[in-house]
Amino acid sequence: MLGNDRDQTRRDVLKLAGGTLASVGLTGLASARGNDSTVEVNVGYSDASGKRAAKAEAAGVVREFNFDALTIRVDENAIQGLSKRPDVRYVERNGTMHALGQQLTWGVDRVDADVTSANGETGAGADVAIIDTGIDSDHPDLVDNLGAGKAFVKAKGNYAENWDDDNDHGTHCAGIAGAVDNGQGVRGVSTEATLHAVKVLGKRGSGSYSDIAAGIEYTADQGWDVGSLSLGGSSGSQTLKDACSYAQDKGVFLIAAAGNDGPCGDCVGYPAAYEECLAVSSSAQDDSLSDFSSTGPEVELVAPGTDVYSTVPGGYDTFSGTSMATPHVAGAAGLLVANGDTNSDARSQLKSTAEDIGLASNEQGSGLLDAAAALGLDSSDD
Incomplete structure (x- = not known):
């Protein structure tokens, strides 16, 4: 966050618990929403099947990384199922830093x-x-x-x-x-x-x-x-x-x-x-x-x-x-x-x-x- 530390209120950032979206509380984070139920999340996977599952649920793929992760837009209702898969390491909202x-x-x-x-x-x-x-x-x-x-x-x-x-x-x-x-x-x-x-x-x-x-x-x-x-x-x-x-x-x-x-x-x-x-x-x-x-x-x-x-x-x-x-x-x-x-x-x-x-x-x-x-x-x- 920019600005005088004494004059401005620091923006709160995402509090992650356990590394999965199912267990996080969000404060002041940007969620990219295509509609009322679509959010932007980062998904880490341990196997190609996890990657395929994430893509299958995605409304859109924003970015793919070389380190077994990708950023997708996905319906909130699909998150819990994805996060429970053994071939998915984590699902987290694509939060904001300053x-x-x-x-x-x-x-x-x-x-x-x-x-x-x-x-x-x-x-x-x-x-x-x-x-x-x-x-x-x-x-x-x-x-x-x-x-x-x-x-x-x-x-x-x-x-x-x-x-x-x-x-x-x-x-x-x-x-x-x-x-x-x-x-x-x-x-x-x-x-x-x-x-x-x-x-x-x-x-x-x-x-x-x-x-x-x-x-x-x-x-x-x-x-x-x-x-x-x-x-x-x-x-x-x-x-x-x-x-x-x-x-x-x-x-x-x-x-x-x-x-x-x-x-x-x-x-x-x-x-x-x-x-x-x-x-x-x-x-x-x-x-x-x-x-x-x-x-x-x-x-x-x-x-x-x-x-x-x-x-x-x-x-x-x-x-x-x-x-x-x-x-x-x-x-x-x-x-x-x-x-x-x-x-x-x-x-x-x-x-x-x-x-x-x-x-x-x-x-x-x-x-x-x-x-x-x-x-x-x-x-x-x-």
């Missing part, structure tokens, strides 16, 4: 990314997917680093590309991860990594589980190195978890925002809570935990997230959120994979070189991101 909040922020200097670029470490050759609301296709700080784009939710309005950012959020994250060092505006953590716009969230900053899963799957199928996920919700989705597993198995390093539900002790959202993703919490300029940051045992790193200045369509703005912390880590991951690290190597290296800033383990994980240390550079003179 881009995690923007308040207002600084961070490249604090994570010593200026030291990395001064030493020639720019991320050139790395592919970083911003899985978000899109990226402004002609922003002067981003255009030289832009690669491919793909829209699973098309931009609304008169845009050059259907994956253009009609919200601000994705462009802000892209600037943090990889704005060009061009002497104007801002520069990112990784100044020469290729940024790919994977638009899975719409103008209002929300997108369905299926669209987000498809964006993650697409990132994996392109062979890209890093997936930055500044989005989430308070409940999970088996389809989304399957997509994360699929991407991890194909070598993608997935980095996800812990969430903006703080202060709280154990409230990391999804997909950050999945083991396939590195969960990132948010710090303020004095190294304190951002008051909005979600925390929990899943947190692996903390990064700057309060009052971060970055790119937005047509200019620049200052936002806050774990959404802003996440692309700091994604940019640093780009630096490592540009040097040949695998997704697991990069994850271990970022954690082992993080700076302990004195926060609790469920607040900082291994510590504050230190891009220079991760690359074996001395930042003592910075």
Whole structure:
């Protein structure tokens, strides 16, 4: 969800119990209805017979995944029967997640990314997917680093590309991860990594589980190195978890925002809570935990997230959120994979070189991101 965390009410997300639609309660989720009894659901199957059964019941097939799942429109009355089949792993409503909040922020200097670029470490050759609301296709700080784009939710309005950012959020994250060092505006953590716009969230900053899963799957199928996920919700989705597993198995390093539900002790959202993703919490300029940051045992790193200045369509703005912390880590991951690290190597290296800033383990994980240390550079003179 976008907006000031203090001024707006967070949208509730789907509470899943047991992974099947028969046992869920829905709050504030978009159900695509063709008529009064038709809903959009994600179906995971364990056998081809389960897939055939789902298709037989479907009023329409929206999407088929490579990881034994599909999204269909189906009459509500058929759901219970499908969910009871032994060859069907789950049936879940195609719920909605939201881009995690923007308040207002600084961070490249604090994570010593200026030291990395001064030493020639720019991320050139790395592919970083911003899985978000899109990226402004002609922003002067981003255009030289832009690669491919793909829209699973098309931009609304008169845009050059259907994956253009009609919200601000994705462009802000892209600037943090990889704005060009061009002497104007801002520069990112990784100044020469290729940024790919994977638009899975719409103008209002929300997108369905299926669209987000498809964006993650697409990132994996392109062979890209890093997936930055500044989005989430308070409940999970088996389809989304399957997509994360699929991407991890194909070598993608997935980095996800812990969430903006703080202060709280154990409230990391999804997909950050999945083991396939590195969960990132948010710090303020004095190294304190951002008051909005979600925390929990899943947190692996903390990064700057309060009052971060970055790119937005047509200019620049200052936002806050774990959404802003996440692309700091994604940019640093780009630096490592540009040097040949695998997704697991990069994850271990970022954690082992993080700076302990004195926060609790469920607040900082291994510590504050230190891009220079991760690359074996001395930042003592910075």
